[in-house]
Amino acid sequence: GTPYIEVTDLRVKFATEDGAVRAVDGVTFSVERGKTLGIVGESGSGKSVTSLAIMGLLNRKTTTMTGEVKVEGRNILNLDEPELRKLRGRDISMIFQDALTALHPFYTIGRQIVEAYRVHHDVSKAEARKRAIEMLDRVGIPQPDKRFKQYPHEFSGGMRQRAMIAMSLVNDPNLLIADEPTTALDVTVQAQILDLLEDLQREFNSAVIIITHDLGVVSQVADEVLVMYGGRVAEYGTVEQVMRSAQHPYTWGLLASMPSLHGDPDEDLRPIKGNPPSLLNVPSGCVFHPRCAYAMLNGGPCDIEVPQRLPLRLTNEPNHTVACHLPERERQQTYRDEIASV
Numbered sequence: 001g002t003p004y005i006e007v008t009d010l011r012v013k014f015a016t017e018d019g020a021v022r023a024v025d026g027v028t029f030s031v032e033r034g035k036t037l038g039i040v041g042e043s044g045s046g047k048s049v050t051s052l053a054i055m056g057l058l059n060r061k062t063t064t065m066t067g068e069v070k071v072e073g074r075n076i077l078n079l080d081e082p083e084l085r086k087l088r089g090r091d092i093s094m095i096f097q098d099a100l101t102a103l104h105p106f107y108t109i110g111r112q113i114v115e116a117y118r119v120h121h122d123v124s125k126a127e128a129r130k131r132a133i134e135m136l137d138r139v140g141i142p143q144p145d146k147r148f149k150q151y152p153h154e155f156s157g158g159m160r161q162r163a164m165i166a167m168s169l170v171n172d173p174n175l176l177i178a179d180e181p182t183t184a185l186d187v188t189v190q191a192q193i194l195d196l197l198e199d200l201q202r203e204f205n206s207a208v209i210i211i212t213h214d215l216g217v218v219s220q221v222a223d224e225v226l227v228m229y230g231g232r233v234a235e236y237g238t239v240e241q242v243m244r245s246a247q248h249p250y251t252w253g254l255l256a257s258m259p260s261l262h263g264d265p266d267e268d269l270r271p272i273k274g275n276p277p278s279l280l281n282v283p284s285g286c287v288f289h290p291r292c293a294y295a296m297l298n299g300g301p302c303d304i305e306v307p308q309r310l311p312l313r314l315t316n317e318p319n320h321t322v323a324c325h326l327p328e329r330e331r332q333q334t335y336r337d338e339i340a341s342v
């Protein structure tokens with residue numbers, strides 16, 4: 001199908017007191033309606049900045065953005081604030097990790113959903129109220145009539161997250177961006193919210209982007225996965241491709257630190273050693289090389305040349321792309337011998 005959103009070579013730089021921060025460095029992907037893309041990475045990977053750029057939420061005075069973010073054929077990087085405001089909440093909507101940052105503490109949940117709806121729809125208060133209560137019901141909030149009149153602090157964490165989802169879907173957006181939507185919740189509630197998001201996506205047929213540090217979340221709900229590291233794309237493929245045959249050493253690290261793969265959450269996991277790169281002082285060559293157990297460093301290429309994102313040739317999977325200097329055969333072998341067998 002035709003992608004609803006097409007991001008091409010997106011680059012984002014911030015001016016700070018300490019110099020220019022290069023937060024996103026050449027990111028390309030697209031998402032169709034009815035599909036979910038998971039963007040995975042640690043803090044500093046550029047995943048949240050990418051989502052804010054898509055929402056038009058970055059401060060244009062201190063931010064330089066190049067490339068394209070095309071939504072329905074228009075590059076939203078060129079839209080002015082009034083045009084962006086029309087798009088936000090109606091065509092593109094966002095849910096956040098912490099519902100309290102999205103919900104106003106002094107207004108009832110119902111009033112906030114009603115207002116979110118009436119910004120984009122010329123309807124009476126009674127009609128908007130009916131719509132809001134329907135949405136609260138749809139996201140699994142019991143007694144929606146009563147809950148409508150309550151304030152955010154009267155909701156549990158999980159119920160607040162549901163209310164925020166109701167608010168973000170009230171205008172039937174074509175693209176929903178969820179930034180760490182379940183990170184603040186306990187495991188049981190997390191699973192319920194992910195199930196809900198899956199159901200709603202089917203019902204609303206929207207394109208969904210889930211931003212997360214957790215490959216487990218992605219494997220549960222996404223169709224495709226974009227692994228980001230240091231502002232760049234390390235690996236991209238369908239969830240099936242990446243779970244069956246991950247090709248980037250950073251993805252291997254993420255896989256190894258997924259509790260669900262090991263069964264026992266108390267087992268000593270193998271998190272990736274070292275820290276995410278400073279975006280003020282990005283490592284040369286492959287941005288992952290200081291942490292990579294497979295880096296080829298004597299005379300390069302890993303500390304010298306930036307690896308290009310290339311499709312897998314041996315298995316003929318043109319949509320599975322990886323940015324790593326290791327020969328493909330070696331990566332396949334290493335994955336089989338050291339990662340998949342663990």
Ligand code: SF4
Binds near residue numbers: 248307
């Ligand atoms: Fe590791 Fe080199 Fe591949 Fe980067 S390019 S992930 S440093 S092997």
Ligand code: MG
Binds near residue numbers: 048179180
């Ligand atoms: Mg974030």
